[in-house]
Amino acid sequence: MAMTAPASPVARIETIEAFAATRDASALVWIEGPTSGAFCDAGTLADVEDARRRFERFAPALCRLFPSGDWDGLIASPLISLPDNGGRPLWVKCDHALPIAGSVKARGGIHEVLKYVETIARKHGVDPDAPDFAERLLDPNVRQMFASHQLLVGSTGNLAYGVGVAARAFGLAVEVHMSSDAKAWKKERLRSFGVTVVEHDGDFTEAVAEARRSAASRTACHFVDDENSRDLLAGYAVAARELAGQLDEGGVRPSPDIPLVVYIPCGVGGAAGGIALGLKAIYGDAVHIVIVEPLASACMMAARLNGNRAVSIYRYGRDNRTIADGLAVPCASQLVLDVAATCIDAAVAIGDEAMTDCARHMWSEAGLKLEPSAAAGFAARAPLRSVWGKTNPVIELVWTTGGQLMPDEEFAALVEPQKK
Numbered sequence: 001m002a003m004t005a006p007a008s009p010v011a012r013i014e015t016i017e018a019f020a021a022t023r024d025a026s027a028l029v030w031i032e033g034p035t036s037g038a039f040c041d042a043g044t045l046a047d048v049e050d051a052r053r054r055f056e057r058f059a060p061a062l063c064r065l066f067p068s069g070d071w072d073g074l075i076a077s078p079l080i081s082l083p084d085n086g087g088r089p090l091w092v093k094c095d096h097a098l099p100i101a102g103s104v105k106a107r108g109g110i111h112e113v114l115k116y117v118e119t120i121a122r123k124h125g126v127d128p129d130a131p132d133f134a135e136r137l138l139d140p141n142v143r144q145m146f147a148s149h150q151l152l153v154g155s156t157g158n159l160a161y162g163v164g165v166a167a168r169a170f171g172l173a174v175e176v177h178m179s180s181d182a183k184a185w186k187k188e189r190l191r192s193f194g195v196t197v198v199e200h201d202g203d204f205t206e207a208v209a210e211a212r213r214s215a216a217s218r219t220a221c222h223f224v225d226d227e228n229s230r231d232l233l234a235g236y237a238v239a240a241r242e243l244a245g246q247l248d249e250g251g252v253r254p255s256p257d258i259p260l261v262v263y264i265p266c267g268v269g270g271a272a273g274g275i276a277l278g279l280k281a282i283y284g285d286a287v288h289i290v291i292v293e294p295l296a297s298a299c300m301m302a303a304r305l306n307g308n309r310a311v312s313i314y315r316y317g318r319d320n321r322t323i324a325d326g327l328a329v330p331c332a333s334q335l336v337l338d339v340a341a342t343c344i345d346a347a348v349a350i351g352d353e354a355m356t357d358c359a360r361h362m363w364s365e366a367g368l369k370l371e372p373s374a375a376a377g378f379a380a381r382a383p384l385r386s387v388w389g390k391t392n393p394v395i396e397l398v399w400t401t402g403g404q405l406m407p408d409e410e411f412a413a414l415v416e417p418q419k420k
């Protein structure tokens with residue numbers, strides 16, 4: 001029956017009341033009025049520059065710990081373009097293929113790991129600016145000292161994975177708290193790396209709260225707080241300069257007349273918010289940031305409509321049940337809202353089927369291995385266009401955020417046509 005019913009309409013949402021009341025739309029679209037001016041404070045931008053230098057300092061060490069081809073040790077991803085219908089290319093920023101973590105979490109999560117490693121190293125007289133820094137980090141005595149320090153993280157999966165793999169490589173002890181949405185293969189792989197995995201029946205917010213509580217009672221322990229970490233944000237934001245360099249090299253120069261429209265999947269908001277503030281600092285009004293969420297977990301849209309105050313989507317009859325495990329978050333980060341809310345120009349909420357369709361399509365058409373969360377950006381383009389009403393040309397870019405490391409069997413089950 002559902003197959004033959006006409007497609008539900010796309011709904012433009014302008015108030016939190018309309019968000020609460022609109023339950024049968026195929027997609028929700030919220031568009032901010034024009035924003036301009038200062039998008040982000042100078043202190044935050046200084047932190048981003050600091051993070052960029054930290055990645056550079058650690059590149060030789062990461063190269064040694066994760067040897068792979070001619071990798072230079074920098075956490076960076078390719079920018080590709082796909083031929084698109086309108087005669088314009090569709091740009092894709094391939095963070096699903098980021099080194100070490102295979103997801104956007106390699107940026108924020110690994111940055112926070114590096115900063116913690118650096119703090120411990122300094123305390124023990126290992127100078128991060130010394131030419132033999134990479135050497136010293138691999139010294140068995142230094143590693144022994146790392147082993148007495150612990151990282152704790154709560155996550156739906158990908159953050160725990162990125163933090164876990166990177167931190168274990170430096171010899172740190174790692175404990176991750178995962179929500180019920182987390183995929184079994186991520187837990188199994190983490191355990192094989194010597195990570196302690198604690199599973200929770202509840203959702204993302206509960207797993208993070210549990211991990212935070214647990215971390216507070218320990219010594220020599222650092223908690224990576226997905227809801228509240230400036231170090232995560234700064235790590236994500238470094239991506240902006242990387243992208244700007246790639247666009248510039250390709251002769252792409254966004255302007256307010258022909259702006260860059262960036263679609264980014266959004267969970268708690270750290271990745272999207274960090275990237276958004278980095279891009280606004282470079283392009284200002286010449287970039288429009290569109291965050292994309294599952295209908296069941298549209299917590300950032302709800303927060304933007306709620307005067308930029310984080311609010312649980314359960315209050316609006318959404319159940320946080322989605323195939324997009326990386327985006328299954330019931331409440332956005334208040335830190336992200338405080339620092340980067342004005343960098344978010346639009347929000348689109350879409351259904352699971354649209355994400356899965358896009359994952360299938362991108363695999364068959366472009367060979368991109370994306371998990372449903374990571375394909376969300378593609379699925380948001382049509383709904384946004386249908387309500388935006390503007391016809392001026394834009395440069396479209398979709399940020400793909402994870403999937404490269406999915407086990408083949410799991411991926412095949414996702415993209416193969418369902419057998420009846």
Ligand SMILES: *Cc1c(COP(=O)(O)O)cnc(C)c1O
Nearest residue numbers: 158267268269270271326401402
């Ligand atoms: C975590 C994640 C996101 C969103 O990042 P947030 O910081 O939670 O907003 C998007 N896509 C994938 C695949 C992720 O794992």
